[in-house]
Amino acid sequence: MDLNKLHRIYFVGIGGIGMSAIARYFNEKGVTVSGYDRTSTQLTQQLEAEGIRIHYTDDISLIDREAQLVVYTPAIPASMTELAYYRENGYEVVKRSDVLQEITRSLFAITVAGTHGKTTVSTMIAHLLRDSGYGCNAFLGGVSANYGKNFWSSEKQVAVIEADEYDRSFLKLSPDIAVLTAMDPDHLDIYGTAEEVEKAFIQYTTNIKPNGTLLVKHGLHRGSELKGDNRLDYSLQNDAADIYATNIRLDDGGYEFDVVQQDWMIDNVQLRIGGMHNVENAVAAISVAHILGISNDKIRSAVASFKGIRRRFEYLVKRDRHVYIDDYAHHPEELRALITSAKTLFRGKKCTVIFQPHLFSRTRDFADGFGETLSLADEVILLPIYPARELPIEGVTTQMIADRIKGPDVRIMDRDAVPAWIESHPAELLITAGAGDIDLLREPLKDIINKQ
Structure with missing residues (x-):
């Protein structure tokens, strides 16, 4: 694979954070880049604004049939129609890591x-x-x-x-x-x-x-x-x-x-x-x-001059009375570092953590660790497990984590119910954490806390 000789590349799963970086690399080199993703996001919209053609339906009539190279992410199922078409018709198909x-x-x-x-x-x-x-x-x-x-x-x-x-x-x-x-x-x-x-x-x-x-x-x-x-x-x-x-x-x-x-x-x-x-x-x-x-x-x-990274100990609100931190933490050790650091920086503030478990398998494997780490907070709100690429595992639910938290008040609620609860229960030090769609709470909670 001589990357310098490529003129047309197609990405299956172009909206992924790692895939989009490679797509941008080739786009800036003048290569014709296009691709598919399941949903339109802020990131895919940015790629489109940069001149990359993207569609959101698994449809072989929309693919680039002249692509010299097809790049896919492991998150894409092998049964996906476009990916299967490229493989069955002799295209060079490689993983992002290749x-x-x-x-x-x-x-x-x-x-x-x-x-x-x-x-x-x-x-x-x-x-x-x-x-x-x-x-x-x-x-x-x-x-x-x-x-x-x-x-x-x-x-x-x-x-x-x-x-x-x-x-x-x-x-x-x-x-x-x-x-x-x-x-x-x-x-x-x-x-x-x-x-x-x-x-x-x-x-x-x-x-x-x-x-x-x-x-x-x-x-x-x-x-x-x-x-x-x-x-x-x-x-x-x-x-x-x-x-x-x-x-x-x-x-x-x-x-x-x-x-x-x-x-x-x-x-x-x-x-x-x-x-x-x-x-x-x-x-x-x-x-x-x-x-x-x-x-x-x-x-x-x-x-x-380093301002940080979106969703890595990111301050969404930081003032005397209220602090709101959003973080991608989805492993017990990441949560431990997040909560202990926040409580050290803002001593005396009641710490409320809203956590969305990511993957049924990770919840099963690390339920004890999640329970121990979340016990460091003063108050915990747990969301249902974000499945990502997985199917449910029998007996594995958010309740597994809740049962292992000792000390803080614990509630389990759907994501959509959280803003109203925070509106009626103002948080001094609020943390949202998880690698799923919990980031959809960022702006609503930021607006509520700023009004408080």
């Missing part, structure tokens, strides 16, 4: 993997490289608040890529710098066991190019088995790591801190987004920028 594989082979590639933090770290790295003038092509799994998109291009032959562990697609990548943020069990519907998840992340590090660098979070289980000719580990503030933060101070919903390594230091770094886990994410991003030779002053300036 395209990213070719991109990492042809460019200097910085890939970021991990069950948590990869979207934030990859977006931070890409922002630091862009803001400092170094330059990069960015393929992100979230929408950057600085630029309002999940992809940008550069003449610099460098790519920053979020490496997704779902369906093992990240194992096709060949990074020059590989970042690994976490190896906690997830996607057990794919991997089966926590051990298989860990084996996949270990394998990810074996694909680092010769003389490449592995930057890994300090203290990971089985971390000694990870590969890489050059290895550095980072931490929030554990001085046993090669790189860590110190002298951390709270600063108006954000943080100020120093980053220390044995032979260099950057002092007075200002991060203007919330979440102590984001200080650790910043340490990882700063480490990559330093490896690339970006100056301390440029790094410091870029971190201070």
